[in-house]
Amino acid sequence: MPGYELWGADERREVEEVLETGVLMRYGFDGPRGGRWKARELEAELCRALGSRHAQVVSSGTAALTTALAALGVGAGDEVVLPTFTFVASFEAVLSVGAIPVLADVDDTLTLSPEAARAALTPRTKVVMPVHMCGAMADLGAFQALCDEKGLWLLEDACQAVGGTYRGRALGTIGKAGCFSFDFVKTITCGEGGAVVTDDEEVWRRCDQYSDHGHDHLGADRGGNLHPFLGYNFRISELHAAVGLAQVRRLAGFLDTQRRHKAALRAALERTAGVTFRRLPDPEGDSASFLSFFLPDEGRARAAAAAMKAEGLPAMYWYDNNWHYIRRWDHLKQAATMTRWPEEVRRVLSGLAGKAFPASDAVMGRAVSTPVNLAWSEAQVANRAEKLSRAVRSVL
Numbered sequence: 001m002p003g004y005e006l007w008g009a010d011e012r013r014e015v016e017e018v019l020e021t022g023v024l025m026r027y028g029f030d031g032p033r034g035g036r037w038k039a040r041e042l043e044a045e046l047c048r049a050l051g052s053r054h055a056q057v058v059s060s061g062t063a064a065l066t067t068a069l070a071a072l073g074v075g076a077g078d079e080v081v082l083p084t085f086t087f088v089a090s091f092e093a094v095l096s097v098g099a100i101p102v103l104a105d106v107d108d109t110l111t112l113s114p115e116a117a118r119a120a121l122t123p124r125t126k127v128v129m130p131v132h133m134c135g136a137m138a139d140l141g142a143f144q145a146l147c148d149e150k151g152l153w154l155l156e157d158a159c160q161a162v163g164g165t166y167r168g169r170a171l172g173t174i175g176k177a178g179c180f181s182f183d184f185v186k187t188i189t190c191g192e193g194g195a196v197v198t199d200d201e202e203v204w205r206r207c208d209q210y211s212d213h214g215h216d217h218l219g220a221d222r223g224g225n226l227h228p229f230l231g232y233n234f235r236i237s238e239l240h241a242a243v244g245l246a247q248v249r250r251l252a253g254f255l256d257t258q259r260r261h262k263a264a265l266r267a268a269l270e271r272t273a274g275v276t277f278r279r280l281p282d283p284e285g286d287s288a289s290f291l292s293f294f295l296p297d298e299g300r301a302r303a304a305a306a307a308m309k310a311e312g313l314p315a316m317y318w319y320d321n322n323w324h325y326i327r328r329w330d331h332l333k334q335a336a337t338m339t340r341w342p343e344e345v346r347r348v349l350s351g352l353a354g355k356a357f358p359a360s361d362a363v364m365g366r367a368v369s370t371p372v373n374l375a376w377s378e379a380q381v382a383n384r385a386e387k388l389s390r391a392v393r394s395v396l
């Protein structure tokens, strides 16, 4: 799953090159940097790896989401539809541009349900933001059709799914824009970092400007001092970009390993009556960073996660987890009482406190995930597969 497992000579060499010049900043200092532009190179490599026209590397995945929303012109009073199962950063980004997060159910893909998203639309909706959770895709065909029909932006939160595809195209490149995280636990890492990708030159230009105080970046040494767009500072440093540059070049290899390891874990549960797997709208495109499956009911899902942990296997029972699922996002629900939010934001957040999501609960209450690591030996994979099978069978 995370690239940090395979930190090595390539990463060290790229960082070393930055240390040799001492130019730790991604913009300007054109002379002293001696032709080394790690952030720019990382952007070019991402475009190549993902088949995107433009990429803007920034300081985190959260910064990428915020930058993309700002570049799409999303702000006060606008609504963004996103799923009840995601990382808290997704709604933080929406709130940070002054917009309103509207949560809608997930289905057995563990991502936003297209029907639930449709039902959540209002005249204020500007963006539909599915989140490709745990390495695999939302039903992008359905979301494209919905956004085209309603004239909305499709923004992909692909922070957990770099390298995944949908019908042959990279996740993140199918919507108007897509966002990635390269924090320390994602498939490839910069230490901290993120990126927005888009085919739209104007959206990219606004991302480029927004993430560096709105500077226009025209000309040498960071350009003239015009500010065509009001911005902020979400710059990545050259040191972080250097790590990411080495990592993105290894992405294809990471994915091969991940897929091989996941197939072995999955095979161990394949013929277990009572176990079903997360539905993948395009199984070929799974980045395979997690194995996610369902037990027949909440009691047995919780017990399976506990049995896995007893065997020494990491097990995520998201339903009880306050980083990723609405049920325990008390801080979001309580934000409704904060006077700093405009009335219209508080109205929606206060609605969340008492709101039930039975369709999401029915899925998430039965779901268990386990991460797929890169550094496992073949013997460790086999051993883990055996433990997984034993743990899950013990509760059925």
Ligand SMILES: *Cc1c(COP(=O)(O)O)cnc(C)c1O
Binding pocket: 060, 061, 062, 063, 086, 087, 089, 090, 131, 157, 159, 160, 180, 181, 182, 183, 193, 194
């Ligand atoms: C990790 C993550 C983010 C945020 O990325 P950071 O780089 O940690 O800020 C956003 N969305 C999802 C779904 C994530 O998993």
